[in-house]
Amino acid sequence: METQFLKWLLPQLNKDHRLEVLPGDDAAVLRFPGGKRTVVTTDLLTESVDFRFSKSSADNDFPPPASAHQVGRKAVAVSLSDLAAMAATPEAIVVSVALPQNGGRRLAEELFKGIQEEVNTFDITLAGGDTNAWDGPLVISVTAIGSILPRQCWRRDTAQAGDFLIVTGPLGGSLLGRHLNVTPRCREATAIASRYPVHAALDISDGLAIDCGRMLTASHVGGTIELDLVPIHPDAISLSEVPHTNQITPLEHAMQDGEDFELLLAMPAEAAQALVQDDPSSLVAKTTMQPRIIGKVTESLDFCSTTPDGQTKRLEPKGFEHVFQ
Amino acid sequence: METQFLKWLLPQLNKDHRLEVLPGDDAAVLRFPGGKRTVVTTDLLTESVDFRFSKSSADNDFPPPASAHQVGRKAVAVSLSDLAAMAATPEAIVVSVALPQNGGRRLAEELFKGIQEEVNTFDITLAGGDTNAWDGPLVISVTAIGSILPRQCWRRDTAQAGDFLIVTGPLGGSLLGRHLNVTPRCREATAIASRYPVHAALDISDGLAIDCGRMLTASHVGGTIELDLVPIHPDAISLSEVPHTNQITPLEHAMQDGEDFELLLAMPAEAAQALVQDDPSSLVAKTTMQPRIIGKVTESLDFCSTTPDGQTKRLEPKGFEHVFQ
Numbered sequence: 241m242e243t244q245f246l247k248w249l250l251p252q253l254n255k256d257h258r259l260e261v262l263p264g265d266d267a268a269v270l271r272f273p274g275g276k277r278t279v280v281t282t283d284l285l286t287e288s289v290d291f292r293f294s295k296s297s298a299d300n301d302f303p304p305p306a307s308a309h310q311v312g313r314k315a316v317a318v319s320l321s322d323l324a325a326m327a328a329t330p331e332a333i334v335v336s337v338a339l340p341q342n343g344g345r346r347l348a349e350e351l352f353k354g355i356q357e358e359v360n361t362f363d364i365t366l367a368g369g370d371t372n373a374w375d376g377p378l379v380i381s382v383t384a385i386g387s388i389l390p391r392q393c394w395r396r397d398t399a400q401a402g403d404f405l406i407v408t409g410p411l412g413g414s415l416l417g418r419h420l421n422v423t424p425r426c427r428e429a430t431a432i433a434s435r436y437p438v439h440a441a442l443d444i445s446d447g448l449a450i451d452c453g454r455m456l457t458a459s460h461v462g463g464t465i466e467l468d469l470v471p472i473h474p475d476a477i478s479l480s481e482v483p484h485t486n487q488i489t490p491l492e493h494a495m496q497d498g499e500d501f502e503l504l505l506a507m508p509a510e511a512a513q514a515l516v517q518d519d520p521s522s523l524v525a526k527t528t529m530q531p532r533i534i535g536k537v538t539e540s541l542d543f544c545s546t547t548p549d550g551q552t553k554r555l556e557p558k559g560f561e562h563v564f565q
Numbered sequence: 566m567e568t569q570f571l572k573w574l575l576p577q578l579n580k581d582h583r584l585e586v587l588p589g590d591d592a593a594v595l596r597f598p599g600g601k602r603t604v605v606t607t608d609l610l611t612e613s614v615d616f617r618f619s620k621s622s623a624d625n626d627f628p629p630p631a632s633a634h635q636v637g638r639k640a641v642a643v644s645l646s647d648l649a650a651m652a653a654t655p656e657a658i659v660v661s662v663a664l665p666q667n668g669g670r671r672l673a674e675e676l677f678k679g680i681q682e683e684v685n686t687f688d689i690t691l692a693g694g695d696t697n698a699w700d701g702p703l704v705i706s707v708t709a710i711g712s713i714l715p716r717q718c719w720r721r722d723t724a725q726a727g728d729f730l731i732v733t734g735p736l737g738g739s740l741l742g743r744h745l746n747v748t749p750r751c752r753e754a755t756a757i758a759s760r761y762p763v764h765a766a767l768d769i770s771d772g773l774a775i776d777c778g779r780m781l782t783a784s785h786v787g788g789t790i791e792l793d794l795v796p797i798h799p800d801a802i803s804l805s806e807v808p809h810t811n812q813i814t815p816l817e818h819a820m821q822d823g824e825d826f827e828l829l830l831a832m833p834a835e836a837a838q839a840l841v842q843d844d845p846s847s848l849v850a851k852t853t854m855q856p857r858i859i860g861k862v863t864e865s866l867d868f869c870s871t872t873p874d875g876q877t878k879r880l881e882p883k884g885f886e887h888v889f890q
Contacts, residue, residue: 277759278603280692282693284662284697367605542608
């Protein structure tokens, strides 16, 4: 706990009707609407793996360097994305950081501004945190807390054979910069949950193929992705043309790239068809969501892709994974 | 998220009636007893600042090196200590870690065993986490979630002039090893809260002088600590005799050393006297708690120490603080 920083920080925190005890005490006490469940998730980002700061103004490497403000926003956004994947309403976050001793104060302030922007956008409360100094690079961990009515939350392990698979937007190429400007689908998730039956859901953080594989495996089912239905983000096309990356196709980027943070939903066929025909902005004002059916869940445990000419291939669930030995 | 590690981890997690959705999904859903508040706190520990691992068997430096098991336990314990300081009942934790790429798997397992030991001791649930690999040293962040009845929690900013100040055990010298074997006063806190009025509380993590100063400042009051009443831990005496540390007295260790994790309470005089005369084990079976009155809260804003011969001095709130620029 760094007193000078806290003195700067605390007066800036919103008063919030959900906080019975404000940040600055040992813990925050949260007042939730009666009868709701508490939903909690945590994510940690490290400099060099999840983002890097520019060392000079001439730095124009790929992927683009992040500002501390972007890192603050993103650290919150990825945790909120997990709440979206549960259809939970975000309520609060707590944030812990390890800051480099030199320049840490300024970094902390910029981080906080990014965090605060996200807090305001999603009408949540920053309920606490822990600020540490050390001689290493920046590490930031955000725990997000949401609420949901009993038995209303989406799970990843309850997809059913016959369900249609939906993604909420185009995929691939996020490393060109979208990975630093994540919009968690919190409002979209709660709006969809209030109107449509959803059997299973997760957020695509490590890549469509790997994350879809996780949902199907957890649900003890298989599935087929129709490759011509997978919505490809323009960034995936641009990235496939950048010469210094692995030369893979835009479709491969859409299937494998992480950090899209769109939702993958498994829904009964009729509900899925209704959702994609619905006007997204009638669900959530000004949403950028574009739900698309990309395949279906099967009783057979195989996880395959199909092409319009009828070719079927087993899918290798490629994507990002942390590796340690 | 490291799949191999998760496969090893998930089957070991307790089933728990509070978990509507188990770890392994995007977030955990917690079922709390109706009408209670959710209490949340987060702490982050970094290698080199909060602990260090032994690099060789001949390593006998001071402070003693930690095992990963001890780090896991401690990371949980310090967050639970924050819940104790609120008189909240611990319910759940989420844990995020950044692990070195080499040896990270083994480290993660040992960490987890330490975490699990603490989870079992305090009958809480490990509700989720995030496991990351990077090329830096170990960082671990624990968010603890507790419950409490509305308006029952202890705060740090409500000490009242006339209150007696109590510590729950002897202080100082924790760096000799107790800092790696922290016992959060959770059971003691809820037991005291159920039987005695407590006006303010916090856990002594950065040192009695600095933490007491924080309570008094937050409460807009002053206070006096009677130096001959401060219970001095035998470790404070031992540490004062170790030649290669700053040569300070046992009392100075008791006043300044961090990481004791005893509670500091501000209580009405009569209640304080009853608590210290009570048998601690009638409150909590097998507790090591030894509550002692060490001073009182004053209307004057000064924060002073007194000696039996009547000398009064202004107290400098010395103790541990993270510093970054």
